[in-house]
Amino acid sequence: MSKYDPRAIEKKWQKIWEESGAYKTKADSSKPKYYVLDMFPYPSGAGLHVGHPKGYIASDIYARKRRMEGYAVLHPMGWDAFGLPAENYAIKTGTPPQKTTDESIATFKKQISNLALSYDWEYELATHAPGYYKWTQWLFLKFFERGLVYKKKALVNWDPVDQTVLANEQVLADGTAERSGAKVEKRDLEQWFFKITDYADELIEGLDKVDWPESTKINQRNWIGKSEGAEIEFTIANSDKKIKIFTTRPDTLFGATYMVLAPEHPLLADLSAHAENKADIEKYIQDATKKSDIERNAEEKEKTGVEIKGVKAINPASKEEIPIYVADYVLGGYGTGAIMAVPAHDERDFEFAKKFNLSVKEIELEDPKKITEQVGGKMVTTYRLHDWLISRQRYWGAPIPVVYDPEGKPHAVPEEHLPWLLPTDVEYLPKGTSPLGTSKELLARTEKLFGKGWKPEIDTMDTFVCSSWYYLRFADPHNQEAFASKANLERWLPVDLYVGGAEHTVLHLMYARFFTKALRDMGYLAFDEPFLKLRHQGLILAEDGRKMSKRWNNVINPDDMVERFGADALRLYEMFMGPFEQQIAWNTNGVVGTYRFLERVWDMREKLAENPLMEKLDILLQQTIDKVSSDIEAFKFNTAVSALMILSNHFSELEQVPKSAYVTFLKLLHPFAPHITHELAEQLTLKREEWEVWPVADASKLTTATAKINIYVDGIFRVIAEVDSRTPKEEVIAVAKNAAQRWLAGREIVEHKTVYVPGKVVSFVLYSPSTSILPQP
Numbered sequence: 001m002s003k004y005d006p007r008a009i010e011k012k013w014q015k016i017w018e019e020s021g022a023y024k025t026k027a028d029s030s031k032p033k034y035y036v037l038d039m040f041p042y043p044s045g046a047g048l049h050v051g052h053p054k055g056y057i058a059s060d061i062y063a064r065k066r067r068m069e070g071y072a073v074l075h076p077m078g079w080d081a082f083g084l085p086a087e088n089y090a091i092k093t094g095t096p097p098q099k100t101t102d103e104s105i106a107t108f109k110k111q112i113s114n115l116a117l118s119y120d121w122e123y124e125l126a127t128h129a130p131g132y133y134k135w136t137q138w139l140f141l142k143f144f145e146r147g148l149v150y151k152k153k154a155l156v157n158w159d160p161v162d163q164t165v166l167a168n169e170q171v172l173a174d175g176t177a178e179r180s181g182a183k184v185e186k187r188d189l190e191q192w193f194f195k196i197t198d199y200a201d202e203l204i205e206g207l208d209k210v211d212w213p214e215s216t217k218i219n220q221r222n223w224i225g226k227s228e229g230a231e232i233e234f235t236i237a238n239s240d241k242k243i244k245i246f247t248t249r250p251d252t253l254f255g256a257t258y259m260v261l262a263p264e265h266p267l268l269a270d271l272s273a274h275a276e277n278k279a280d281i282e283k284y285i286q287d288a289t290k291k292s293d294i295e296r297n298a299e300e301k302e303k304t305g306v307e308i309k310g311v312k313a314i315n316p317a318s319k320e321e322i323p324i325y326v327a328d329y330v331l332g333g334y335g336t337g338a339i340m341a342v343p344a345h346d347e348r349d350f351e352f353a354k355k356f357n358l359s360v361k362e363i364e365l366e367d368p369k370k371i372t373e374q375v376g377g378k379m380v381t382t383y384r385l386h387d388w389l390i391s392r393q394r395y396w397g398a399p400i401p402v403v404y405d406p407e408g409k410p411h412a413v414p415e416e417h418l419p420w421l422l423p424t425d426v427e428y429l430p431k432g433t434s435p436l437g438t439s440k441e442l443l444a445r446t447e448k449l450f451g452k453g454w455k456p457e458i459d460t461m462d463t464f465v466c467s468s469w470y471y472l473r474f475a476d477p478h479n480q481e482a483f484a485s486k487a488n489l490e491r492w493l494p495v496d497l498y499v500g501g502a503e504h505t506v507l508h509l510m511y512a513r514f515f516t517k518a519l520r521d522m523g524y525l526a527f528d529e530p531f532l533k534l535r536h537q538g539l540i541l542a543e544d545g546r547k548m549s550k551r552w553n554n555v556i557n558p559d560d561m562v563e564r565f566g567a568d569a570l571r572l573y574e575m576f577m578g579p580f581e582q583q584i585a586w587n588t589n590g591v592v593g594t595y596r597f598l599e600r601v602w603d604m605r606e607k608l609a610e611n612p613l614m615e616k617l618d619i620l621l622q623q624t625i626d627k628v629s630s631d632i633e634a635f636k637f638n639t640a641v642s643a644l645m646i647l648s649n650h651f652s653e654l655e656q657v658p659k660s661a662y663v664t665f666l667k668l669l670h671p672f673a674p675h676i677t678h679e680l681a682e683q684l685t686l687k688r689e690e691w692e693v694w695p696v697a698d699a700s701k702l703t704t705a706t707a708k709i710n711i712y713v714d715g716i717f718r719v720i721a722e723v724d725s726r727t728p729k730e731e732v733i734a735v736a737k738n739a740a741q742r743w744l745a746g747r748e749i750v751e752h753k754t755v756y757v758p759g760k761v762v763s764f765v766l767y768s769p770s771t772s773i774l775p776q777p
């Protein structure tokens with residue numbers, strides 16, 4: 001009989017699947033729907049490394065299981081195609097981003113196809129295609145009509161390397177840019193914003209409705225940063241001017257011994273005009289506003305500030321005159337940008353007071369409600385979340401569909417002119433202004449359509465706008481009349497399972513939720529949350545434990561692995577290597593291991609017989625069905641694979657393997673290793689409807705016996721622990737340790753002398769304290 005040869009069978013089956021349309025979406029069938037989505041990749045020039053497919057393999061297994069269970073599955077793939085790498089490459093080489101992007105997509109697609117991921121390529125989309133960004137622009141217009149898009153001048157994050165403005169979400173905790181790593185600066189610029197803050201509350205509440213990793217929910221809640229407190233006005237002495245502060249502790253009002261304004265506070269110019277030290281204040285403001293909020297807020301940072309000399313405020317409770325400072329530990333973008341400082345109760349205020357010799361006043365706390373009312377304040381809710389800045393001074397993005405009349409007033413480009421095409425006659429090199437400003441064609445187009453003196457908007461949209469709605473487009477990717485038809489949206493949305501990296505917890509995953517809620521309010525969608533179940537894959541590190549990167553020359557290419565061991569072995573290995581969400585280093589020997597496993601599965605054909613199941617095998621088989629089924633649901637792919645290995649080991653011990661058990665085994669293995677299972681099914685002349693169905697465990701055979709484990713310590717029987725008889729050895733030993741804790745107390749176990757008699761006994765031997773042979777520290 002022939003040897004297992006993945007090279008021969010994998011190509012054969014990929015061709016058959018393609019020609020027979022095996023993974024076509026059954027859009028109009030009567031079957032229930034299931035939508036399995038991967039976060040679509042940015043098609044970079046470097047191609048895929050073995051880390052990319054980890055999530056894709058997992059979602060593919062899920063999608064295949066759902067199909068076998070009788071669902072109509074939507075499992076599409078596309079390209080998040082706009083973005084800076086292609087543009088930066090264009091600057092270096094002059095190659096148009098369009099060309100680089102299309103080439104990268106072709107490479108990615110080929111690599112993905114080698115892995116037998118069951119995407120329906122008829123549903124493919126790419127965000128840089130005019131047929132797609134037409135609808136990105138259309139959505140911008142709808143948001144604009146509804147007042148969810150506006151333009152304002154604001155102090156914004158400027159990335160000096162990528163030469164563009166960034167959203168707050170794109171600046172990391174250390175004040176560097178998420179993409180370029182540059183230290184982010186502040187600039188005062190007029191920019192377009194999406195009003196995501198309108199949905200702050202709902203974005204928090206909705207998190208309770210979805211099956212997402214808790215850490216991601218926490219990140220979103222913290223990012224939105226809802227805070228309940230009071231706004232209270234402080235009057236400036238000898239003036240009718242007032243400064244409004246935000247505090248979560250109005251009960252400490254009597255203890256406010258000074259005030260602090262953020263360097264960005266709008267009243268500062270006015271106040272410092274009367275100050276004795278105007279020049280010092282101006283210098284301080286200039287320096288402070290260059291720093292990032294994160295830097296300014298750093299706890300270990302020494303407090304700095306300047307008093308506005310000659311100007312005082314009046315504490316509305318104590319009526320005392322108190323000094324006013326400008327200091328950068330108060331942020332312009334939070335609360336009202338001004339605080340009352342209570343050094344007796346607030347750590348930061350205390351530090352500042354110590355440094356500047358300000359009085360620290362011990363006080364009795366007031367009733368927060370009452371005191372707020374008494375001084376004419378009001379209770380308010382503030383948020384850390386700001387509106388989403390979407391203007392980018394870069395080329396390779398969707399043009400913002402706006403034109404300006406000769407007075408400079410913005411107008412939306414009417415719908416009939418969409419797609420508002422990205423011009424091609426541009427200089428890519430960013431000079432701090434937008435490359436689209438160099439296009440003669442864009443200007444001529446604008447003047448021709450709207451009149452002399454009209455000018456186009458020259459910024460493009462943040463690429464996160466494009467990815468905020470792609471999961472909707474997948475329901476109906478070729479529709480030219482709408483971003484997706486109502487019927488198709490109803491058929492497929494929301495996404496049932498979404499798989500992707502954890503790095504987008506407050507970026508894409510929040511923006512997409514905002515889009516969904518806004519579109520629901522406009523009547524286009526009938527659901528609140530776009531992604532019902534979300535899972536993040538852990539990174540695959542290189543064999544040296546570092547991140548895979550061209551720079552370290554440690555990248556493992558999936559094509560090489562497929563070439564050497566086949567896609568099935570690679571798929572199995574990536575699922576078997578450890579818990580799905582954990583970060584794990586690559587080990588090529590592991591692929592050798594899964595290859596050998598498949599080889600044994602292959603060779604087992606020769607032992608098949610039509611004999612009935614023995615009871616022991618039948619129980620193991622039912623248990624395996626049960627475990628693989630529930631493990632896939634729970635994203636415990638590694639333990640699902642190990643259950644399959646246990647079953648196949650049992651087959652190996654048998655003289656003859658009952659064919660019916662082997663066929664069930666093939667069904668369970670199929671989502672993990674589609675090629676070999678198809679080939680074996682063909683050799684066994686199984687019909688599709690016979691084996692491409694997910695098996696259901698016979699519950700009556702699953703009743704698990706409990707095993708009573710006798711636990712011995714140093715040869716003396718101590719206690720009994722009860723465990724499920726299926727519990728693996730390591731777990732039984734852990735349970736036994738726990739149960740015998742008081743006889744083990746504080747002493748070291750001689751691990752290699754631990755004895756386990758399956759289902760019966762665990763025996764521990766302890767190091768004797770007098771003759772300790774423990775290695776000295």
Ligand code: ANZ
Nearest residue numbers: 227246247248249252329330331334335337342345346
């Ligand atoms: C007086 C006070 C006394 C405060 C006290 C705290 C403790 P969260 O919980 O994050 O909302 N604050 C207000 N606006 C600020 C700004 N723009 N920049 C920096 N700090 C600001 O924190 C609210 C508290 O942070 C507010 O309550 C205010 O200090 C400060 F014992 O007011 B508190």
